[in-house]
Amino acid sequence: MTAKRLQALATEQGRQALAQIRLVATDMDGTLTQAEEFNDSLLVMLEKLQTSGMPVLITTGRSAGWVHGLLHYLPVVLAIAENGGLYFTKANRYPTFLQPIADDHRQLLLQQFNRLRQKYPQLKESSDNPFRLTDWTFDVTGLSLESLQWMTDNCHENGWGFTYSTVQCHIKPLPQDKASGLTQVIAQQFPDLAHHQVLTIGDSPNDESMFDPAQFPNSVGVANVSHYLDALAHHPTFVTQAEEGQGFSELVKALFAAMNP
Incomplete structure (x- = not known):
């Protein structure tokens, strides 16, 4: 499947x-x-959204420590870290966990990482891993789709979830993904909103759950999502023409046009 078969945003x-x-x-x-x-x-786009009264939240695979600092600088209402593991708000800088975490959770994650390294000894722990609370990450560079599928299967066999992005691979609790985390955050922070009123945006496999129309019917992929379509069970409803941040700017302009016909 190619990006041309996805529904154009315009x-x-x-x-x-x-x-x-x-x-x-x-x-x-x-x-x-x-x-x-x-x-x-x-x-500029984030500030325009904030001024217009359109709340924006970030849902990322980045670490709790990294996201805790980032939230201070960006005009967004909150940020979900570690692919749905926890979140921070502007008012509460302590993490709200979205998955139960046992005392030996990090040790168990390390055990699973070592299982993967038995087959792929070249795996390197990500530099941000010490700042994580719910998942374990390692560099995705150089890994084939076949290798990533084997890792997914091995993690599932041992009771763990697995996903990856353009940046890194994540070993995580099985129920933990962006859509389930976002669903909990909406219930806690935006209880009056229906899921069709939420626009989910992403570009890679760790965003796949947010592309599931049964959970979030209005989703957008920036154009670089086309690199991963063959690996995704769920595709975004719409796609931008431009890639990366330019695609996000394209989307925001279309959103303002729809808000002010």
Whole structure:
């Protein structure tokens, strides 16, 4: 499947979907970033959304420690870290956990990482791993789709979940994913919103659960999601023409046009 077969955002169907939106839930790396960095355009778009009264939250695979600091600087209402494991709000800088975590959780994650290293001894723990609370990460660079599938199967056989992004691979609790975490956050922080009023945005396999139309019917992939379509069971409802942060800017402009016809 190619990106051309996905529904273009600039259609009447896309406009009707965007007109319903009351909350934006977006991935970060490869979606808000451009060439792995935030640029001026992103900050302008986030500030415009904030000023218009459209709340934005980030849902990322990045670590709790990393996200805790980032939330202080960006005009967003809250941030979900570690692919749905926990979240921080502006008002409460202590993490709210979305999955139960046992005292020996990190040791058990390390055991599973070592199982994977028995077959792939070259695996390198990610530099942000010491700042994580709910998952265990290692670098994705150089891993084939076949290797990633084997890791997924091995983790499942041992009672763990597994996902990956453009940045890293994640060993995590089986029920932990972005959609389940986002669902809990909506119930806790935005109880009056229906899921069709939430716009989910992403670009890679760890965003797949947010592309599930049974959970979030209005989803958008920035154009670089096309690199992963063959690996995704769920595809975004709409796709932008531009990649990465430029795709997010394209989306925000379309959202404003739908909000102010």
